[in-house]
Amino acid sequence: xxxxxxxxxxxxxxxxxxxxxxxxxxxxxxxxxxxAFIGPSGCGKSTFLRCINRMxxxxxxxxxxxxxxLEGQDIYAKSVDPVQLRARVGMVFQKPNPFPKSIYDNxxxxxxxxxxxxxxxxxxxxxxxxxxxxxIWDEVKDRLHQPxxxxxxxxxxxxxxxxxxxTAPEVLLMDEPCSALDPIATAQVEELIDxxxxxxxxxxxxxxxxxxxxxxxxxxxxxxxxxxEYGDTNKIFTNPEDSRTESYITGRIG
Amino acid sequence: xLTLTFFAILALALAFFVIGRSRAVAVVRGxxxxxxxxxxxxxxxALLLSAIxxxxxxxxxxxxxxxxxxxxxxxxxxxxxxxxxxxEAELVLSDARALASGGIASKSDPLRLDIAQQVGxxxxxxxxxxxxxxxxxxxxxxxxxxxxxxxxxxxRNRSETIIRxxxxxTAAIAVxxxxxxxxxxxxxxxxxxxxxxxxxxxxxxxTTWSPLSGVQAGKLDxxxxxxxxxxxxxxxxxxxxxxxxxxxxxxxxxYLSDFASHRVxxxxxxxxxxxxxxxTVVYGFFAAITLAPFIRNSGEAIGLTIASESALAAGxxxxxxxxxxxxxxxxxxxxxxxxxxRDGSYGLGxxxxxxxxxxxxxxxxxxxxxxxxxxxxxxxxxxxxVVMAAGQGANLTANPLEAVTTVTVQIxxxxxxxxxxxxxxxxxxxxxxxxxxVTLLMNIAAQRVVxxxxxxxx
Numbered sequence: 001x002x003x004x005x006x007x008x009x010x011x012x013x014x015x016x017x018x019x020x021x022x023x024x025x026x027x028x029x030x031x032x033x034x035x036a037f038i039g040p041s042g043c044g045k046s047t048f049l050r051c052i053n054r055m056x057x058x059x060x061x062x063x064x065x066x067x068x069x070l071e072g073q074d075i076y077a078k079s080v081d082p083v084q085l086r087a088r089v090g091m092v093f094q095k096p097n098p099f100p101k102s103i104y105d106n107x108x109x110x111x112x113x114x115x116x117x118x119x120x121x122x123x124x125x126x127x128x129x130x131x132x133x134x135x136i137w138d139e140v141k142d143r144l145h146q147p148x149x150x151x152x153x154x155x156x157x158x159x160x161x162x163x164x165x166x167t168a169p170e171v172l173l174m175d176e177p178c179s180a181l182d183p184i185a186t187a188q189v190e191e192l193i194d195x196x197x198x199x200x201x202x203x204x205x206x207x208x209x210x211x212x213x214x215x216x217x218x219x220x221x222x223x224x225x226x227x228x229e230y231g232d233t234n235k236i237f238t239n240p241e242d243s244r245t246e247s248y249i250t251g252r253i254g
Numbered sequence: 255x256l257t258l259t260f261f262a263i264l265a266l267a268l269a270f271f272v273i274g275r276s277r278a279v280a281v282v283r284g285x286x287x288x289x290x291x292x293x294x295x296x297x298x299x300a301l302l303l304s305a306i307x308x309x310x311x312x313x314x315x316x317x318x319x320x321x322x323x324x325x326x327x328x329x330x331x332x333x334x335x336x337x338x339x340x341x342e343a344e345l346v347l348s349d350a351r352a353l354a355s356g357g358i359a360s361k362s363d364p365l366r367l368d369i370a371q372q373v374g375x376x377x378x379x380x381x382x383x384x385x386x387x388x389x390x391x392x393x394x395x396x397x398x399x400x401x402x403x404x405x406x407x408x409x410r411n412r413s414e415t416i417i418r419x420x421x422x423x424t425a426a427i428a429v430x431x432x433x434x435x436x437x438x439x440x441x442x443x444x445x446x447x448x449x450x451x452x453x454x455x456x457x458x459x460x461t462t463w464s465p466l467s468g469v470q471a472g473k474l475d476x477x478x479x480x481x482x483x484x485x486x487x488x489x490x491x492x493x494x495x496x497x498x499x500x501x502x503x504x505x506x507x508x509y510l511s512d513f514a515s516h517r518v519x520x521x522x523x524x525x526x527x528x529x530x531x532x533x534t535v536v537y538g539f540f541a542a543i544t545l546a547p548f549i550r551n552s553g554e555a556i557g558l559t560i561a562s563e564s565a566l567a568a569g570x571x572x573x574x575x576x577x578x579x580x581x582x583x584x585x586x587x588x589x590x591x592x593x594x595x596r597d598g599s600y601g602l603g604x605x606x607x608x609x610x611x612x613x614x615x616x617x618x619x620x621x622x623x624x625x626x627x628x629x630x631x632x633x634x635x636x637x638x639x640v641v642m643a644a645g646q647g648a649n650l651t652a653n654p655l656e657a658v659t660t661v662t663v664q665i666x667x668x669x670x671x672x673x674x675x676x677x678x679x680x681x682x683x684x685x686x687x688x689x690x691x692v693t694l695l696m697n698i699a700a701q702r703v704v705x706x707x708x709x710x711x712x
Contacts, residue, residue: 055600110603114603
């Protein structure tokens, strides 16, 4: 069963100054599926994730070569504005980073700057829908105008996911979204990721192999800047081809 | 000679340090582990005790002795001539002092010569007494400390206690000085209000400021101490200064923190901060000699009459002076906004401008507000620029092109003028007190805002 390809990376290299962080990576990410990047710290999985919405542009010394195609279009082409790209490819970060604004304004921020709502009622609708999809609506509906920074860590992270959804992206990048959360909040976010698969292409970086196994359909194992193995999650975790992958998932390296 | 004694005491104390240290080592025959305190602490304790006792005795005898001699001699003069007024007696005493030191006295008579002799005798006695007693005190204290040295002697704890007290004393000096200044401001203010029969409203709401023109027998005319023109002038110049400083300072902070490359930032920020190092007298000079004529000439070119000293010139230059305060503080708080917030905003597809306007600046707002408030209190208290460039006449006007005067200028005029200090001090100190209250309130407000800000990212 072959699915539609959303993102296709071809021969991607990333340099931080003189450090060669990503080495000639080819990767094809399926549409409306969850793809997990696993690998030991410093293997380049977050760096590669940040290439997909050109977040690395904000780092002066970072240089990206090779092609990354989003629905066939090279996102590093001169004609592509990173600002517009990031509206299509949303991102959720490792540490919850709600803006020091009200919960409502946090979610309304994206739709407002992109002009997605014609009036207040539409904006209210977007905010409610996003918060519902982020599975946090019931907890915050009575205090939408209190600061988002006052929520607990897990709530903040779900708020950040809701904020990313509100911009109506096609792809959602998640950089270790549960590393700052306790097991209960992690379970809630994982459930949420599974739901998001209905509408979005999700790419998640994680240090937890159980998490990768639980939420993803495809898994890529990164090691020292290379993609060592990429395939169906089931296969990677039960019958890996590469000995390094096997060592990592059984806990011998990493 | 007393200075010499002071240094002699210090030398003595130093000697006690060396002796104390080696004695401590000797007491345990070189095995310093047996000592409760390390040898240095034994030395330090001897040093501290001898220096403190010696200097304390020196100060005490030096000052109290002189006072005692003076009261004694005054009593002697008054007993010789009972009908003499105290002021005359003091005159006799100062003449006698002059005679004793071979100077010129207003006149010389038997009483004065007799007192002069006593001055010489007692002065010498007091002098040598002070020297000897203070040296002995230092010696005794040092020897006592040496005598106490034993393995169990807790020299470390004792010397640490003494040092802690010294630190406390230095901190107290700063605090007490502030308290003293505030108290003197308050007392002079009360005196001033007494002088105008507690018509405080005439000071706060009167519109005629000419305090020294209505003086009669040390009594001020309450109708001529209306400070409203000064408040208005201060307010106007402050507003002009902030209109210059806030946009320029804030925008340069935004540029420096979010747009400038590292290399530009590395030299631009110190350059901007250099502005803060320029003495205000130079700014004042610049305002009066360069900017004011320029403003007047350009005003004339478009048919405006502009005074050669104008609120505008003073305000603009003051604004330039305040730019570094606002830009530097704002730059710090803008930099303190976590990169994760910026990333979050970029990750949603926001542009740099949107990110700065809607995420970074609101997050940094409390810090920026406090920077602005600090700038305002600088502007309100600034003196030199306005003395040179704003004018002296108390002129109640809303036109920034006319000369106005400020609270600080009037304080300078009152204190440096040739009116008796006791008369001029009243209004000057009262203005100072008003100024102090305003800047204090502003600083408190700024600190509260900063504290609120600090709680945000912890």
